[in-house]
Amino acid sequence: MTATTRSAPPPPLAPGARPAPGYEVLGHLVRTGWLDLYDAWSAERACRCVVKVLRPDRRGEGDLAERLLREGRWLCGFTHPHLVRGYETFDAPEPVVVLETLTGETLAHLVHRLRRRPAATDVALLGVQLCSAVHYLHGQGLLHLDLKPSNVVVDRGRAKLLDLGLAQPPGPVPPGVGTFSYLAPEQARGDSVTTAVDVWGIGVTLYETATGDVPFDRDTGQGEGQSPGAGRDQDRDRSQDLDPRYPQLEAVAPPVSARRRLPPPLAAAVDGCLRPDPADRPTVARLAAALAALLPGHLPGTG
Structure with missing residues (x-):
């Protein structure tokens, strides 16, 4: 088989990895065209949460980093019963957004x-x-x-x-x-x-x-x-x-x-x-x- 394909992006973070201080990956939820979403544990809140990070192969794209952080800042500042809540954002070493875990x-x-x-x-x-x-x-x-x-x-x-x-x-x-x-x-x-x-x-x-x-x-x-x-x-x-x-x-x-x-x-x-x-x-x-x-x-x- 000689079809050429783009190299696969690096795998998601493994359970136990720490994408940001105070957060531990429990499992990988989904990979989109530019993001990885993880089920994570918050030590400070003693609860599960969702952590959004850029895919490893997209981390050099500054416009995507700013887009992720902008969304995180908005959701951390907004309060509405029909909008997902944001908990925290991290600019470094890589952009990270932490959201509430939703049931349903x-x-x-x-x-x-x-x-x-x-x-x-x-x-x-x-x-x-x-x-x-x-x-x-x-x-x-x-x-x-x-x-x-x-x-x-x-x-x-x-x-x-x-x-x-x-x-x-x-x-x-x-x-x-x-x-x-x-x-x-x-x-x-x-x-x-x-x-x-x-x-x-x-x-x-x-x-x-x-x-x-x-x-x-x-x-x-x-x-x-x-x-x-x-x-x-x-x-x-x-x-x-x-x-x-x-x-x-x-x-x-x-x-x-x-x-x-x-x-x-x-x-x-x-x-x-x-x-x-x-x-x-x-x-x-x-x-x-x-x-x-x-x-x-x-x-x-x-x-």
């Missing part, structure tokens, strides 16, 4: 591996909680820019939003920053983005939660004929396709009711998030109110 499962796991189709009220509740987290981020002057089921952990009905690695203030973004099937049209084009971009992200997440599929997919343009989750959730911080043709720039999202029968007010709320023109989408506050009206007792919030 990612929404992506619940939707695709367990193949659960939640009740309409559960979809509405999830939406209210995501609106709450996003409203808080917007109040801090940030857009999330990568809302999707794999960035949400759910435990006993409570959702927490993860990963501020792409977060930035409103303004211009390079074309394609985010994850292919979850990009708002203005995000795919590289236009100036506003809070409406995260409303789109909430809408796509609720659409996939309710139906098991995204409205737009890489291969078909409409998400049909694909195995659940196929090709959707790659680590994408810039446009990397040789021919990045975004179906969300060429068609309107199919109504969610075409995939699953939902209460009309819920279907209307989801469809409203996916209007091509950002000005036509509801504000986060209006979306939260519409979804909260579907919950028992018409609760205004779920914090």
Whole structure:
């Protein structure tokens, strides 16, 4: 076999390694395109935590180091019941971010591996909680820019939003920053983005939660004929396709009711998030109110 391949990156840290003072690796959780995440023990807190570090083969890239540390500083300074908590950051000898350990499962796991189709009220509740987290981020002057089921952990009905690695203030973004099937049209084009971009992200997440599929997919343009989750959730911080043709720039999202029968007010709320023109989408506050009206007792919030 003569195919040439890039050399494999160094293996993850072994159990017992100490990525930062006071933290001991218990096991490796996941490797992304630029990060390693570890299950670790905090001696100071006497509890488990999650440690994020740059992959060994990416440690020389200063922009990635700053991106990791920026996310860690934000999460250490933020306090919200539907955002993951940051405990600590270390600049040296290598950048390290320490986060709380979350129980539960990612929404992506619940939707695709367990193949659960939640009740309409559960979809509405999830939406209210995501609106709450996003409203808080917007109040801090940030857009999330990568809302999707794999960035949400759910435990006993409570959702927490993860990963501020792409977060930035409103303004211009390079074309394609985010994850292919979850990009708002203005995000795919590289236009100036506003809070409406995260409303789109909430809408796509609720659409996939309710139906098991995204409205737009890489291969078909409409998400049909694909195995659940196929090709959707790659680590994408810039446009990397040789021919990045975004179906969300060429068609309107199919109504969610075409995939699953939902209460009309819920279907209307989801469809409203996916209007091509950002000005036509509801504000986060209006979306939260519409979804909260579907919950028992018409609760205004779920914090």
